[in-house]
Amino acid sequence: MIASVQARTAARAGLLTLFILAAEWSRVLLAQRPGLALVALLVGGAALCASALGFPAERLGLGTSRFGLRVLGGLALGAVLLLPAAVRASTVPLLPAGFAVGAVAVSIGEEIAFRGALFAALEDLGGAPLAIVGSTLLWTLAHVMSHPPEFLGAVAAAGLLLALWRWACKDLVAPILGHVIADLAL
């Protein structure tokens, strides 16, 4: 009985992993086609959000309790994510206005997929350590196609920070908010 439940949990985590990686990589490939960058962001964001179907909101870390603290946490995470770029230089890559909606869609989608659904599935499978390490590794792997190798350290570190927040505060609102702020500002 226990083995059967564990096998089902493992299968769910495996399928989620495949789905999320496929969604991320497809989004990157689609975005490389002329004129499809914005569509790729919107469709990719929606596909990533779909990975959370079937999970109750509380299991994803979504909720309205202590909402002020969650929002404050999101602002703090946004500040931490932006600080190295802000200190280092005043000029950074700029995001065209039309892409702002796409940026928000992908930020929300990635948080719901990696720190929401995948985190919950891995936590069910092997507890918090597996959820933190696993979601961070898969988040980094998902960015292999869109980022040069030298960027992956920063990507992994950001993933670890957001996953630790998700674990420590049982909250996904702050990672979503911090991620959206960072993507919009960078």
Next chain:
Amino acid sequence: MKKVALLGAAAIAYALAAWMVAPGFYDGFGPPAPYNWTCPPAQAGANSSPSAGHLTIKVIDGVSDANSAFTDDGQLVIGFLPGAFVVDGKTSINVDITPNGSCPKPAGLEFVTNIYDVTATAAIDPQKPANLVLRYSNLLPDPSTIYTASDANGPWSAMARSQPGQPFTIETRTTRVGYFAAGYPASSPPPGAVRVGGSQLLPIIAAVLIVVVVLAGLPLAVMRRRRR
């Protein structure tokens, strides 16, 4: 307490990792357009030297062939029409593209690309201008204009810009070879479409976030302490 310490350690680890690459956390929209700089800006991080390019164009029956010269890293491409060169009995024409390493900063101009020296062993026919494309990085503001000069130290003159092509490229048509670079007038604000975020606003955004977190966090912390 242990959780707070772990979060703090992760934040420090992120800051260190992000410090090593510019601009740090960057997500969703592809990495900064890669660019090989002769004189990299501070935020460029690791940099490779830009490539040169060479092309030999055949002359068939007194007419130079259509062809394109480009640097190996694709940062400059110049395309020639059939008969684009005044051949004067030549059987072939050599075109060379060399990144200029001196990085002059002409007064009144801000260059956002390398300066390239394009030479050819024949003059371009003024009736058949060559199409010149410069790729630029998104680490700096978008250029508005391609400038040209016969000497790297100037004087530089602005060229008419062609219709935009691929992202992060700027195009023009030229009837002569020489030095080319893309940029914008220093007196004007950086050109480009309406933007959100980024640019010089970034330090302000980060500062505002920190102030809001501190100002809102202190009363919350005091309230929580009183409740205990």
